Amino acid sequence: MTAPLLEVRNVSRFFGGVKANLDVTFDVETGMVLGLIGPNGAGKTTLFNCITGFFPPSRGEILFEGKRIDGLSPDKVCRLGMARTWQKVRPLAKLTVLDNAVVGALLRTKSVKDAREIAHAQLKVVGLATKDSTLAGTLPIGERKKLEVARVLATQPKMILLDEVMGGLNARESEDLIQLILDIKTSGLTQVVIEHDMKAIVRTCDRIVVLNSGEKLAEGTPQQIVNDPRVMTAYLGDSGGAKA
Amino acid sequence: MAVLMQSILSGILIGGVYALIGIGLTLIFGVMRVINFAQGELVMVGMYVTFFLFRGFGIDPFLSVVITMPALFILGALLQRTLINRVLDALPQNQILLTIGIGLVLANTAMLLFTSDYRILSTSYSSSSVSVGGIRLSTPLLYCFAITAAITAALYWFLVKTDVGHAIRATAQDRDAAQLMGVSVRRMGVLAFGLGAGLAGAAGASRRPGRADVLHLPASRRRLHSESLRRRRPRRDGQHHRRDARRRPDRHRRIAQRLLPRVRLEGRLRLRHLPRRPVAQTLRPSRQESHVKTALFWAVPLIALLLVPIWLTSPYPLHIFILLFIAVAMGESWNVLGGFAGQYSVGHAAFYGLGAYGAFILLQDKHVAPWYGVWVAVAIATAVALIVGSITFRLRGPYFVLASIAVAEIIRLLALNWKDLTNGAEGILASDLPALHFGNRLITDWNSKTPYYYMALAMAVFCIAVNFLVQRSKLGYYLQAIREDQDAAHSLGIPLTIYKNIGLVISAACTALAGSFSAFYIGFIEPQAVFGLDVSVQVVLICIIGGIGTVTGPMIGAVVLVLLSEALRANLIAQGLFHLGLPETSATGMFLKENLAHAHVLIYGILVIVVILFMPDGFVGFFGTRLRRRASR
Ligand SMILES: Nc1ncnc2c1ncn2[C@@H]1O[C@H](COP(=O)(O)OP(=O)(O)OP(=O)(O)O)[C@@H](O)[C@H]1O
Ligand SMILES: [Mg+2]
Numbered sequence: 016m017t018a019p020l021l022e023v024r025n026v027s028r029f030f031g032g033v034k035a036n037l038d039v040t041f042d043v044e045t046g047m048v049l050g051l052i053g054p055n056g057a058g059k060t061t062l063f064n065c066i067t068g069f070f071p072p073s074r075g076e077i078l079f080e081g082k083r084i085d086g087l088s089p090d091k092v093c094r095l096g097m098a099r100t101w102q103k104v105r106p107l108a109k110l111t112v113l114d115n116a117v118v119g120a121l122l123r124t125k126s127v128k129d130a131r132e133i134a135h136a137q138l139k140v141v142g143l144a145t146k147d148s149t150l151a152g153t154l155p156i157g158e159r160k161k162l163e164v165a166r167v168l169a170t171q172p173k174m175i176l177l178d179e180v181m182g183g184l185n186a187r188e189s190e191d192l193i194q195l196i197l198d199i200k201t202s203g204l205t206q207v208v209i210e211h212d213m214k215a216i217v218r219t220c221d222r223i224v225v226l227n228s229g230e231k232l233a234e235g236t237p238q239q240i241v242n243d244p245r246v247m248t249a250y251l252g253d254s255g256g257a258k259a
Numbered sequence: 260m261a262v263l264m265q266s267i268l269s270g271i272l273i274g275g276v277y278a279l280i281g282i283g284l285t286l287i288f289g290v291m292r293v294i295n296f297a298q299g300e301l302v303m304v305g306m307y308v309t310f311f312l313f314r315g316f317g318i319d320p321f322l323s324v325v326i327t328m329p330a331l332f333i334l335g336a337l338l339q340r341t342l343i344n345r346v347l348d349a350l351p352q353n354q355i356l357l358t359i360g361i362g363l364v365l366a367n368t369a370m371l372l373f374t375s376d377y378r379i380l381s382t383s384y385s386s387s388s389v390s391v392g393g394i395r396l397s398t399p400l401l402y403c404f405a406i407t408a409a410i411t412a413a414l415y416w417f418l419v420k421t422d423v424g425h426a427i428r429a430t431a432q433d434r435d436a437a438q439l440m441g442v443s444v445r446r447m448g449v450l451a452f453g454l455g456a457g458l459a460g461a462a463g464a465s466r467r468p469g470r471a472d473v474l475h476l477p478a479s480r481r482r483l484h485s486e487s488l489r490r491r492r493p494r495r496d497g498q499h500h501r502r503d504a505r506r507r508p509d510r511h512r513r514i515a516q517r518l519l520p521r522v523r524l525e526g527r528l529r530l531r532h533l534p535r536r537p538v539a540q541t542l543r544p545s546r547q548e549s550h551v552k553t554a555l556f557w558a559v560p561l562i563a564l565l566l567v568p569i570w571l572t573s574p575y576p577l578h579i580f581i582l583l584f585i586a587v588a589m590g591e592s593w594n595v596l597g598g599f600a601g602q603y604s605v606g607h608a609a610f611y612g613l614g615a616y617g618a619f620i621l622l623q624d625k626h627v628a629p630w631y632g633v634w635v636a637v638a639i640a641t642a643v644a645l646i647v648g649s650i651t652f653r654l655r656g657p658y659f660v661l662a663s664i665a666v667a668e669i670i671r672l673l674a675l676n677w678k679d680l681t682n683g684a685e686g687i688l689a690s691d692l693p694a695l696h697f698g699n700r701l702i703t704d705w706n707s708k709t710p711y712y713y714m715a716l717a718m719a720v721f722c723i724a725v726n727f728l729v730q731r732s733k734l735g736y737y738l739q740a741i742r743e744d745q746d747a748a749h750s751l752g753i754p755l756t757i758y759k760n761i762g763l764v765i766s767a768a769c770t771a772l773a774g775s776f777s778a779f780y781i782g783f784i785e786p787q788a789v790f791g792l793d794v795s796v797q798v799v800l801i802c803i804i805g806g807i808g809t810v811t812g813p814m815i816g817a818v819v820l821v822l823l824s825e826a827l828r829a830n831l832i833a834q835g836l837f838h839l840g841l842p843e844t845s846a847t848g849m850f851l852k853e854n855l856a857h858a859h860v861l862i863y864g865i866l867v868i869v870v871i872l873f874m875p876d877g878f879v880g881f882f883g884t885r886l887r888r889r890a891s892r
Binding site: 067069088089090091093094098099101105106107108109110114117118119121122125127130166167170 | 731740743744746749752
């Protein structure tokens with residue numbers, strides 16, 4: 016068996032006294048969809064920030080394709096083939112939808128013309144092709160989330176990290192995104208998704224890691240996690256946490 | 260030893276005054292996260308109030324603090340209520356520009372009203388001193404320190420012990436949390452700005468009314484500069500008599516009056532040629548046909564401009580065109596960094612001046628012809644840009660803006676004091692330019708405006724082309740991504756510092772080129788004229804008036820600014836007011852006629868404020884959205 020695509024080993028991240036992540040360890044195999052769940056403030060986004068280089072971990076190691084990436088800057092991590100979306104979407108507001116994706120695509124090419132083609136293809140994948148000349152800042156939230164995904168896909172990554180792409184969407188939009196994640200999975204791209212909606216997680220993920228107060232609480236197949244009593248208490252114990 | 264102690268003690272005493280200014284700044288920044296660039300000007304206002312209280316009512320400068328502080332508090336609170344409050348949520352660079360604008364208005368209003376003469380204030384104890392253990396300390400300085408200390412203590416008490424003080428500190432720590440707790444953040448802002456201004460006023464009132472006794476005006480330098488410019492003006496025009504300094508300025512005024520309408524018309528024509536969807540921050544798809552269209556669109560005005568010197572031979576309109584081209588080149592240069600990458604430099608005077616001084620000194624001392632020297636100057640400017648960029652671009656926030664201002668200021672002081680090289684404040688007068696040969700053929704001996712015209716046109720076209728190329732390339736996309744959202748850009752694989760540096764270097768190099776050219780055109784440089792803050796502000800203004808991050812924006816901004824400043828110079832505005840019925844012989848009329856011509860910087864300041872508050876996207880954005888709205892109706 017080959018080495019995992021991503022290895023997170025004993026990663027901790029502290030903000031002053033706050034332990035946002037504590038000794039988190041898990042692997043992500045090539046081609047799988049890994050779900051990362053946990054109540055609000057569990058440290059999911061912080062973990063993404065550590066993996067993608069926005070905050071170096073206070074302790075621990077992160078390996079991508081067997082090579083250490085902790086401490087690398089975000090642009091280098093992205094160049095290695097790992098791209099993330101933002102929970103609080105960050106569209107390039109005064110650029111068009113197409114140009115947003117073009118910025119992503121330019122990572123692998125110098126030619127704006129080629130980048131346009133790549134970008135356009137990815138917009139088709141997420142279903143935004145008809146909106147390509149709209150200003151990104153004027154999109155409604157559902158489409159902004161899709162744009163985040165298209166932009167990330169345009170960087171032609173080996174792995175993508177999706178941070179609550181369904182957060183704040185209605186049922187139909189969520190369904191679109193579940194389909195999108197499944198389509199991407201079929202294409203063989205590895206994904207880590209943060210999501211609060213358990214149904215969506217169970218439908219899309221091969222494996223789930225549960226975080227609580229910064230620590231890994233449980234890990235397993237969706238079946239194992241759904242039936243794990245500790246996971247239920249973690250969610251119910253935190254009254255504001257269970258959005259699902 | 261005694262000398263050392265003497266210096267240290269005096270330093271501490273004077274430091275007290277600066278502490279007041281600093282505390283005011285910190286208070287404002289802490290509570291509102293706005294860096295107040297008008298603080299120095301508020302100090303100046305404080306000095307004037309003190310001076311007039313002394314002159315008019317014989318109130319002792321130290322007593323007058325009691326009046327000066329509240330007066331400045333009110334002024335500050337008013338500024339905050341009416342202006343600063345509107346930009347609290349705007350980009351930090353816009354906030355900085357706004358306070359710079361306020362500063363320019365304050366300083367230049369004072370200059371208009373009170374002229375730039377030094378005001379001297381002497382009291383009975385002005386030159387007295389006390390002696391402590393062999394060390395002499397001037398009495399005014401001691402009083403001054405005592406007052407400063409008292410005010411600081413009072414402020415401390417206010418902030419720590421009173422409820423309002425608590426609220427202010429809470430706001431400073433966490434604006435949102437304070438708001439949730441029921442603190443009116445806006446009110447705290449007003450209070451903080453008022454206090455900050457009040458402290459500046461106190462500092463102004465107590466600032467060494469002893470020996471120096473001088474109202475040190477930032478504006479006074481500017482006035483001196485415009486004075487010296489005026490003295491030189493004749494040389495700028497009649498090119499055939501470049502050395503003849505005795506031509507009567509009236510004549511130019513007359514020429515100006517005759518010719519300006521035509522120039523204005525030209526301006527209007529260009530405005531009408533605007534693309535229908537001018538908010539070009541969206542990158543247009545580069546289809547083949549659109550290339551052809553764009554090329555045609557730009558070819559027509561370009562050919563027209565190439566033909567201009569053939570039927571326009573009088574120097575004045577050519578002069579206007581040359582100024583316009585220089586302004587376009589500078590605006591477009593700034594735009595690469597400020598417009599596309601969103602990294603506002605308010606210190607482009609540094610690169611402009613390095614270009615000017617570099618090429619000038621090389622010609623003067625080493626007899627290197629400008630067309631070679633320019634490239635050395637450009638290289639120097641590029642190196643400076645790289646140093647500044649590598650240090651400051653790592654930091655987020657307004658650091659680059661601050662650093663850019665500081666660097667320009669440092670270089671200005673260097674130019675002022677490194678007299679062997681730069682001739683200090685006296686500046687350098689260009690010797691005659693060597694004739695330009697190509698092989699054995701004489702291209703030009705620089706004896707008319709025409710060669711300058713074509714050089715300036717070429718330079719403007721070059722800078723516009725650079726913008727076009729940048730906008731349509733990977734670099735342009737990356738810079739714009741950085742402008743829109745640095746974290747998003749970073750997460751998409753863009754190395755932020757490298758790309759910002761590339762933008763800065765291109766921008767600095769083009770600016771240095773423009774600086775060299777305009778220095779040779781004017782024929783004279785001195786530190787304030789090329790490194791001064793108003794030069795930097797002017798460049799920014801060109802872009803924000805027109806529209807930042809667009810290729811057409813700086814062109815429009817340049818037209819507006821050049822025509823405006825020429826109109827001011829030729830006193831067209833006062834003339835216009837007279838036409839509208841303002842009696843020319845009334846007091847106001849006389850005053851305007853006398854002063855409006857020198858009020859550029861004041862007008863720039865007002866423009867900055869108006870543009871930042873009402874059309875942050877510039878003319879292109881302002882009229883663009885309006886046009887589109889109408890079209891879609
Ligand atoms: N930049 C930061 N500085 C200080 N504390 C931070 C920072 N970022 C996150 N934290 C803290 O780390 C903890 C984990 O936050 P994080 O955003 O990772 O949670 P999350 O699991 O993504 O929550 P949510 O489901 O609400 O998105 C929180 O207590 C948060 O306050
Ligand atoms: Mg999160």
